[in-house]
Amino acid sequence: MRYTPDLSRISEAVAESFGVREVYGEPIERDGVIVVPAARVWSGGGAGGGGGTEPGALTEPDPTEGRTDDPAGSGAPEPHVLAEGGGGGVGFGRRAGPVGAFVVDDHGVRWVPAVNVNRIVLGGQVAFVLAAALVGWAVARRRR
Structure with missing residues (x-):
């Protein structure tokens, strides 16, 4: 379908x-x-989108194939070619x-x-952390 x-x-x-x-x-x-x-x-x-499968795609073998009275005499069931497909989505x-x-x-x-106070506070916190890291780096470099 x-x-x-x-x-x-x-x-x-x-x-x-x-x-x-x-x-x-x-x-x-x-x-x-x-x-x-x-x-x-x-x-x-x-x-x-989607579509059908490429020719030669395989499915499960037919259990009725490969019987002892098989004229080919191989004894192994042969897989069938898959012939349906579909798909789609939005x-x-x-x-x-x-x-x-x-x-x-x-x-x-x-x-x-509109003023987003949360964004302002977050920006201040980020600026503070960056400034503290920069000061810490400068102090550690000066002690060498």
Whole structure:
């Protein structure tokens, strides 16, 4: 039995997943201020296929072959050639993260970036470790 993917359904789903609504969220209004959240969206996809086997690919030997009344007289069962195959697959992944928001109020439109405190703290820790390693290296080199 051969599987044939429904490519039109797959392409419709992919087309629906790419759009402005994936980057800009629904506007939120409160006290005369409109906030439009924005995100960075990464997407990727892939597909694979398959087919039949090459001529000469072998399967299990037929146990009825190789009987003593075999005219060839070899006595060993002969393997059969495999004649079927198939395959296929589609994969899709997405990652999104906030980057900020557009704020619309009486003063106009302004961009308010999203601040990732965890990233800032991690960057400070990495910088501290590198500075400590550099100082340690310099002190050890000076003692020689």
